[in-house]
Amino acid sequence: MAxxxxxxxxxxxGIAETxxxxxxxxxxxxxxxxxxxxxxxxxxxxxPFGVLPTxxxxxxxxxxxxxxxxYLAKKVKLAGDNEWENLEVDATADTLNDxxxxxxxxxxxxxxxxxxxxxxxxxxxxxxxxxxxxEAQVQKNKGHLALGRxxxxxxxxxxxxxxxxxLTGEDVLASYPNLKGVREKVNALPxxxxxxxxxxxxxx
Amino acid sequence: MAxxxxxxxxxxxGIAETxxxxxxxxxxxxxxxxxxxxxxxxxxxxxPFGVLPTxxxxxxxxxxxxxxxxYLAKKVKLAGDNEWENLEVDATADTLNDxxxxxxxxxxxxxxxxxxxxxxxxxxxxxxxxxxxxEAQVQKNKGHLALGRxxxxxxxxxxxxxxxxxLTGEDVLASYPNLKGVREKVNALPxxxxxxxxxxxxxx
Numbered sequence: 001m002a003x004x005x006x007x008x009x010x011x012x013x014g015i016a017e018t019x020x021x022x023x024x025x026x027x028x029x030x031x032x033x034x035x036x037x038x039x040x041x042x043x044x045x046x047x048p049f050g051v052l053p054t055x056x057x058x059x060x061x062x063x064x065x066x067x068x069x070x071y072l073a074k075k076v077k078l079a080g081d082n083e084w085e086n087l088e089v090d091a092t093a094d095t096l097n098d099x100x101x102x103x104x105x106x107x108x109x110x111x112x113x114x115x116x117x118x119x120x121x122x123x124x125x126x127x128x129x130x131x132x133x134x135e136a137q138v139q140k141n142k143g144h145l146a147l148g149r150x151x152x153x154x155x156x157x158x159x160x161x162x163x164x165x166x167l168t169g170e171d172v173l174a175s176y177p178n179l180k181g182v183r184e185k186v187n188a189l190p191x192x193x194x195x196x197x198x199x200x201x202x203x204x
Numbered sequence: 205m206a207x208x209x210x211x212x213x214x215x216x217x218g219i220a221e222t223x224x225x226x227x228x229x230x231x232x233x234x235x236x237x238x239x240x241x242x243x244x245x246x247x248x249x250x251x252p253f254g255v256l257p258t259x260x261x262x263x264x265x266x267x268x269x270x271x272x273x274x275y276l277a278k279k280v281k282l283a284g285d286n287e288w289e290n291l292e293v294d295a296t297a298d299t300l301n302d303x304x305x306x307x308x309x310x311x312x313x314x315x316x317x318x319x320x321x322x323x324x325x326x327x328x329x330x331x332x333x334x335x336x337x338x339e340a341q342v343q344k345n346k347g348h349l350a351l352g353r354x355x356x357x358x359x360x361x362x363x364x365x366x367x368x369x370x371l372t373g374e375d376v377l378a379s380y381p382n383l384k385g386v387r388e389k390v391n392a393l394p395x396x397x398x399x400x401x402x403x404x405x406x407x408x
Contacts, residue, residue, distance in 0.1 A: 049299050049337060057288070067294035074287050083278050084261070090271035095253050101305070133253060 003029040007068075009053040010035060012202045015065040015100075016053040017159035019072060021186070022152060024195035026076030034200065066093060073152035085147055092137070092146045092153040095130070096160055102126045106167055123168065131176050138178035145182060158186035207233040210260040211272075212251075214239060216406045219269040219304075220257040221363035223276060225390070226356065228399035230280030238404065270297060277356035289351055296341070296350045296357040299334070300364055306330045310371055327372065335380050342382035349386060362390035 005023065009016035011034035023030040035043055035052075044050050048063045055061070055068045062068065070090065073079040080086035103122050109115040134157075138145055145153040161183055164172035173180040186192055209227065213220035215238035227234045239247055239256075248254050252267045259265070259272045266272065274294065277283040284290035307326055313319040338361075342349055349357040365387055368376035377384040390396055 048295070049302070049334065051302075055291075060288075060292075062291055062295045064295040064298040067291050067298055070294060071287055071291040083275055084264075087259075087266055087271050087275040088264075090274060091252070091266045091268040094268040094271055098253070098255075130253065 003031045004057060005029070006031040006033060006056040007053055008033040008035065008047075008056070010037065010040070011200065013159060013162070018069045018152065018156045019053060019055070019065065020199070021155045021159060021192055021195065022069060022072035022076055022078065025078070025155070025189065025191045026072070027191065028072075028075065032200075034202075066097060069093070069152055069156065073155075078150060078152040078155065080147060080151070089146045089151045089153050093156050095134075096153065096156050099126060099130050100160060100163075103163065103167060119168065127164065127172060131172075131179065135176045135178050138182055143178065143181055143185065150185075154182050154186050158183045158192075207235045208261060209233075210235040210237060211257055212237040212239065212260070213257040214241065214244070215404065217363060217366070222273045222356065222360045223257060223259070223269065224403070225359045225363060225396055225399065226273065226276035226280055226282065229282070229359070229393065229395045230276070231395065232276075232279065236404075238406075270301060273297070273356055273360065277359075282354060282356040282359065284351060284355070293350045293355045293357050297360050299338075300357065300360050303330060303334050304364060304367075307367065307371060323372065331368065331376060335376070335383065339380045339382050342386055347382065347385055347389065354389075358386050358390050362387045362396075 005028065007016060007019055007023070007030050013020075020030075020032065022028075040052075047054050048061060051063050053065055053068065054063045055071075070079065070093075073089075080089050103126060106115060106118045106122055109118055134145065142148040144150055145157055157179070161173060161179070173183070187196060209232065211220060211223055211227070211234050217224075224234075224236065226232075251258050252265060255267050257269055257272065258267045259275075274283065274297075277293075284293050307330060310319060310322045310326055313322055338349065346352040348354055349361055361383070365377060365383070377387070391400060
């Protein structure tokens with residue numbers, strides 16, 4: 001039987017990787033469609049609002065990675081057990097997304113000097129602000145970002161944080177052992193380990 | 205009995221207004237704490253990640269307006285009836301939030317000439333891109349943004365879209381009767397009408 005889910009994104013981890021982790025973790029087959037940059041222009045207008053990833057299921061297509069993550073997390077039991085718990089996980093995921101939004105301009109900047117200046121600001125004001133607070137949050141949550149147990153917020157962190165290293169050329173989590181532990185724990189899950197070994201080789 | 209929920213934000217509608225609408229719609233009492241700009245610096249460090257609004261309930265405090273909206277929407281039955289429906293509503297809310305993120309730089313820009321140029325880009329590339337697509341979505345959804353019925357995505361649109369007019373000095377929805385209808389329908393709900401009449405007078 002053909003997979004019931006089709007995930008469409010570019011050929012790198014990016015913001016689709018949490019979705020791919022969740023599919024893998026839950027043992028849910030999915031069609032992992034990876035489009036080439038040069039084909040994006042013609043596909044863009046066929047997506048709901050011109051952004052990827054999109055998820056197709058039962059003939060319907062939706063966008064927005066965080067919404068898709070949340071949907072998949074419920075399916076694979078990595079969401080909260082009640083609505084307040086879901087709120088705590090969602091708020092943490094949105095905080096991680098705030099970090100992501102703050103580092104995008106560094107990737108986008110073409111001018112070397114400006115890029116370097118932006119990067120310094122990100123290291124100081126973004127990593128320097130968020131990471132100690134998230135580190136403390138993990139300490140309070142038994143090695144996880146929320147609810148004292150594995151949730152999709154941990155998955156999001158595991159797929160987002162390698163971008164920090166890519167951006168800086170440094171081991172950004174070196175001084176945050178608890179946060180590093182979150183990523184390592186997620187990546188050591190048997191289903192995720194298998195996914196990491198079998199996923200297409202590609203950059204970020 | 206004191207209200208069980210405390211919502212803290214600045215003294216204007218902003219991204220807390222959807223929360224306030226949801227409380228009002230559901231007849232849920234809440235403490236509507238509005239802090240002054242000049243007191244923000246000293247409060248900032250006491251919030252989870254330096255941003256407002258925050259929601260306090262049973263001694264716990266969380267941030268992130270979209271996460272809070274979703275939580276409240278479930279309480280007042282303005283979310284989906286199943287997880288796919290929630291995904292559709294969430295994706296729509298995230299799309300509205302994408303619009304919001306794209307217009308923030310116009311508010312932030314201090315230089316008049318640059319502000320004017322940014323505003324023209326927003327009118328053309330943001331409003332010009334999203335609004336026709338959202339208009340079509342409302343046409344397909346019986347006068348609503350999602351699920352063919354009232355959801356918290358409609359509430360978010362009703363509180364976000366006045367900012368479009370504020371930004372441009374124009375009636376931005378004039379050529380989008382269906383979208384305008386969404387806002388009007390929400391604001392005509394008896395509980396919302398009452399809230400709009402009784403809420404503190406303040407700018408955006």
